[in-house]
Amino acid sequence: MRFHVFESPKEASAFASNIIAEQIKQKEDTVLGLATGSTPIETYQNLAEKNKNNEISFKKVRTVNLDEYVGLSGDHDQSYRYFMNTNLFDHIDINKENTHVPLGDAEDLEKMCEEYEKLIQDLGGIDLQVLGIGNNGHIGFNEPDIKLYNETHVTDLTESTIEANKRFFESKDEVPRQAVTMGMASILRAKHIIVLAFGTSKADMVKRLKDAYLDPQCPVTFLKIHENVDIIFDKDAGSKL
Ligand code: GLP
Numbered sequence: 001m002r003f004h005v006f007e008s009p010k011e012a013s014a015f016a017s018n019i020i021a022e023q024i025k026q027k028e029d030t031v032l033g034l035a036t037g038s039t040p041i042e043t044y045q046n047l048a049e050k051n052k053n054n055e056i057s058f059k060k061v062r063t064v065n066l067d068e069y070v071g072l073s074g075d076h077d078q079s080y081r082y083f084m085n086t087n088l089f090d091h092i093d094i095n096k097e098n099t100h101v102p103l104g105d106a107e108d109l110e111k112m113c114e115e116y117e118k119l120i121q122d123l124g125g126i127d128l129q130v131l132g133i134g135n136n137g138h139i140g141f142n143e144p145d146i147k148l149y150n151e152t153h154v155t156d157l158t159e160s161t162i163e164a165n166k167r168f169f170e171s172k173d174e175v176p177r178q179a180v181t182m183g184m185a186s187i188l189r190a191k192h193i194i195v196l197a198f199g200t201s202k203a204d205m206v207k208r209l210k211d212a213y214l215d216p217q218c219p220v221t222f223l224k225i226h227e228n229v230d231i232i233f234d235k236d237a238g239s240k241l
Contacts, residue, residue: 001209001229005238009042009198012232016130016194017046019230021056023128023192029060031120033129033187034088035140036065036080039196040130041087048091058094062123064116066131066140066187068104070154070178078168079104102152102180113152113180120186129190133197133205136160137218141181144217150185154178184222193229195220202237210241 006012020043024030034040050056065080074081081101089099100119106112120126131139136158142148143158156178157165166172187193197206205220209231214221223229 001224001226001231003206003209003238003241004230004232005241006232006234009039009234012196012198012234013040013042013046016040016043016196016232017050019194020047020128020130021050024056024058024061027127028057029062030127031123031125032061032063033126033131033182033190034063034065034084035130035132035196036067036083037132039132039198043130043196044088048088051092058092060098061094062098063089063094063100064120064123064126064182065099065101067179067181068102069176070104070109070180071176073105074101074103102182104176104180109154109180113154116152116180116182117186120182120189126190127192129187129193131187131193131195131220131223133195133202133220134161135164135201135205137205137208137215137220139184139187139220139223141179142184142187142219144219146216148216148219148222149183151183152180152186153183154180184219188222188226190226191228193223193226195223195229195231197231197233197237199234200236200239202233203240206231206233206237207240 068080072079162175
């Protein structure tokens with residue numbers, strides 16, 4: 001696990017977008033694992049800029065997203081499909097058919113989860129996974145628990161996640177109580193993982209990545225098993241190291 005600290009989120013995002021751009025230059029049909037949340041937004045803006053400047057092309061890139069709220073269709077403005085379209089896909093030359101986000105409004109969610117897992121496999125696995133960290137240590141929507149799931153599955157959201165994510169909805173009541181998320185193994189099978197963490201609210205989580213043990217009550221600690229992970233954070237998120 002490599003730790004990279006930067007003065008500001010801006011510099012950290014520039015570093016992250018350069019890693020992603022290099023990956024795409026080396027393999028034009030790269031499979032990118034993508035995350036939502038406020039943290040990767042500037043990285044996505046940098047990628048759109050690089051695309052505009054013809055530094056990289058997304059024409060052959062395939063993407064799979066980590067998660068989606070149950071019950072929200074892709075045109076709901078709080079769905080993660082909508083987030084990805086507006087923050088990245090609408091601004092780059094990607095073929096939308098090559099972009100995949102779990103379908104939160106699928107009739108048969110279990111079947112959709114199985115198909116999503118198979119899709120990742122059929123694409124040849126994830127070359128580079130982008131991750132944020134929930135304030136409670138979740139990755140994707142793998143929430144703190146006494147047990148963690150390996151594959152894509154439906155999960156109940158914890159009170160702390162509902163609380164943290166209510167800022168995006170009109171009221172707390174509107175925050176979905178469930179989500180579909182890639183599982184721990186779906187994430188850990190990625191060949192390379194980059195984790196972004198900005199601000200003091202992530203300082204405890206960055207510190208937990210230095211602890212000598214894994215804790216299912218803090219799912220991000222499981223990244224320590226992986227041999228190719230870059231943790232990219234600003235000095236506030238690194239303030240407890
Ligand atoms: C959501 C997503 C996570 C993301 C987290 C952090 O809960 N499911 O994948 O990492 O938000 O969000 P932020 O980057 O806004 O702190």
